[in-house]
Amino acid sequence: MDGNVKILLTNDDGIHAPGLRALAAAVREVGEIVIIAPDTERSAVGHAITTADPLRATEVRTDGELFGLAVSGTPADCVKIAISALLPERPDLVISGINQGPNTGMNVIYSGTVSAATEATMLGVPALAVSLDSFTSREFGPAAAFAARLARLVLERGIPEGILLNVNVPAVPAGDITGVRVTCQGAARFREEFHKRVDPRGRAYWWLGGELMETEEGDGTDSAALREGAISITPLHYDMTSYRCLEEIGRLVVDMEAI
Amino acid sequence: MDGNVKILLTNDDGIHAPGLRALAAAVREVGEIVIIAPDTERSAVGHAITTADPLRATEVRTDGELFGLAVSGTPADCVKIAISALLPERPDLVISGINQGPNTGMNVIYSGTVSAATEATMLGVPALAVSLDSFTSREFGPAAAFAARLARLVLERGIPEGILLNVNVPAVPAGDITGVRVTCQGAARFREEFHKRVDPRGRAYWWLGGELMETEEGDGTDSAALREGAISITPLHYDMTSYRCLEEIGRLVVDMEAI
Numbered sequence: 001m002d003g004n005v006k007i008l009l010t011n012d013d014g015i016h017a018p019g020l021r022a023l024a025a026a027v028r029e030v031g032e033i034v035i036i037a038p039d040t041e042r043s044a045v046g047h048a049i050t051t052a053d054p055l056r057a058t059e060v061r062t063d064g065e066l067f068g069l070a071v072s073g074t075p076a077d078c079v080k081i082a083i084s085a086l087l088p089e090r091p092d093l094v095i096s097g098i099n100q101g102p103n104t105g106m107n108v109i110y111s112g113t114v115s116a117a118t119e120a121t122m123l124g125v126p127a128l129a130v131s132l133d134s135f136t137s138r139e140f141g142p143a144a145a146f147a148a149r150l151a152r153l154v155l156e157r158g159i160p161e162g163i164l165l166n167v168n169v170p171a172v173p174a175g176d177i178t179g180v181r182v183t184c185q186g187a188a189r190f191r192e193e194f195h196k197r198v199d200p201r202g203r204a205y206w207w208l209g210g211e212l213m214e215t216e217e218g219d220g221t222d223s224a225a226l227r228e229g230a231i232s233i234t235p236l237h238y239d240m241t242s243y244r245c246l247e248e249i250g251r252l253v254v255d256m257e258a259i
Numbered sequence: 260m261d262g263n264v265k266i267l268l269t270n271d272d273g274i275h276a277p278g279l280r281a282l283a284a285a286v287r288e289v290g291e292i293v294i295i296a297p298d299t300e301r302s303a304v305g306h307a308i309t310t311a312d313p314l315r316a317t318e319v320r321t322d323g324e325l326f327g328l329a330v331s332g333t334p335a336d337c338v339k340i341a342i343s344a345l346l347p348e349r350p351d352l353v354i355s356g357i358n359q360g361p362n363t364g365m366n367v368i369y370s371g372t373v374s375a376a377t378e379a380t381m382l383g384v385p386a387l388a389v390s391l392d393s394f395t396s397r398e399f400g401p402a403a404a405f406a407a408r409l410a411r412l413v414l415e416r417g418i419p420e421g422i423l424l425n426v427n428v429p430a431v432p433a434g435d436i437t438g439v440r441v442t443c444q445g446a447a448r449f450r451e452e453f454h455k456r457v458d459p460r461g462r463a464y465w466w467l468g469g470e471l472m473e474t475e476e477g478d479g480t481d482s483a484a485l486r487e488g489a490i491s492i493t494p495l496h497y498d499m500t501s502y503r504c505l506e507e508i509g510r511l512v513v514d515m516e517a518i
Contacts, residue, residue, distance in 0.1 A: 046306030047368045054464035085453040085465055106381050109306045109497050122365050153515050160504050182509040184500040194344035205313035206344055235504040238368050241443040245419050245494040250441040256412050
């Protein structure tokens with residue numbers, strides 16, 4: 001690998017998250033890394049960006065060494081400000097993660113981890129989003145090692161413009177991973193419920209709770225790969241057009257104009 | 260139209276925005292409306308949802324009459340809490356808007372207006388996102404009238420499950436609108452720049468500025484329709500899979516496993 005390769009790392013669990021530390025340790029072997037990540041956890045922020053307020057960037061040190069810059073914004077903000085303002089040159093690759101918890105199915109829409117990678121592709125930089133399929137396991141090692149291997153391959157071979165790879169890794173020892181599958185985004189989602197409560201001053205509030213629903217999806221989806229112990233790689237893009245519906249909606253509109 | 264039709268209205272410019280008032284006035288003719296919208300402007304929040312904090316819902320009155328509920332959250336929060344907790348029954352349709360400014364091309368990814376409609380489709384309710392192609396014009400009348408017509412048609416005829424219609428309307432008098440086109444999401448985006456400044460205490464901050472770039476896209480995109488004076492309707496879905504890249508990424512991974 002070219003020693004001049006530059007890789008930007010970010011996440012949505014915040015700059016102090018263990019998943020980011022594990023990712024940094026593994027990817028350091030692939031190229032020169034720069035870490036620019038949110039100053040606090042920013043999960044479920046989707047593709048939010050900060051326009052009404054200014055952003056700050058603060059150095060974070062570990063044992064006296066510069067670890068990275070903590071930005072007072074969302075994951076998409078971090079990528080935008082890194083590439084547009086903070087970095088002296090464009091990175092060759094952006095990696096977002098390692099997220100604590102899977103980013104599969106419908107939940108991809110809410111994911112700050114994925115949105116950071118999407119932002120990179122919108123700015124013309126290839127990107128990976130990497131998530132561990134567990135909300136509690138701290139065994140990021142296999143996912144970090146895989147991210148480093150995949151990063152090397154993407155840097156060598158390239159991926160189509162505008163595409164990010166959404167990677168989900170089972171939370172099992174490396175030897176128990178059954179393979180690598182290229183998948184499509186499934187329909188996995190949270191079973192959500194608002195808890196209505198009353199505050200100490202007698203006013204109502206609602207708080208969103210939920211748990212990941214088990215899905216019975218067929219082969220070929222992100223969730224199905226994880227369920228079978230395989231790493232899932234889904235190519236995503238920012239284009240949300242439903243091409244298969246263009247014709248049907250076209251017929252609807254013809255009828256409309258005739259009304 | 261069935262008198263029992265229920266339509267939920269929301270937006271991202273906040274419950275007091277004139278675009279929402281214009282929408283409500285027009286859609287009231289189509290069915291029974293309920294308004295549940297953010298308490299303040301929440302532009303560019305993408306598909307953010309609020310999980311770390313509770314949500315509040317406060318009645319907003321106009322001339323003593325209940326106008327709607329203001330929620331202390333994002334557009335996606337509003338739809339989620341409306342359908343899951345606040346409404347006694349599911350709405351038949353969700354309409355988000357009328358947004359002040361277009362939601363076309365890459366900018367769709369940042370749009371709170373579109374994310375509210377996406378959230379509705381994820382909960383199984385058909386949805387429209389409606390935007391006016393101007394950041395300053397207050398002439399919401401033609402867009403509101405068109406939204407009401409389209410709402411009626413969608414309620415009568417249905418649209419495919421999981422699909423929302425992203426509608427962008429030129430900011431011109433109704434008679435000057437040249438037609439209605441079914442389009443795909445183009446590549447329009449903002450030319451963005453961070454302004455670096457120093458605060459009164461001597462610390463640096465960055466603030467995102469930008470302006471919509473003129474695009475020279477060919478026919479068939481959302482921006483091209485607007486440029487030619489036509490209303491653009493793009494069918495969108497939450498599935499971000501790049502199906503055309505599945506095979507290429509599949510080949511990449513085969514090579515990887517052989518490494």
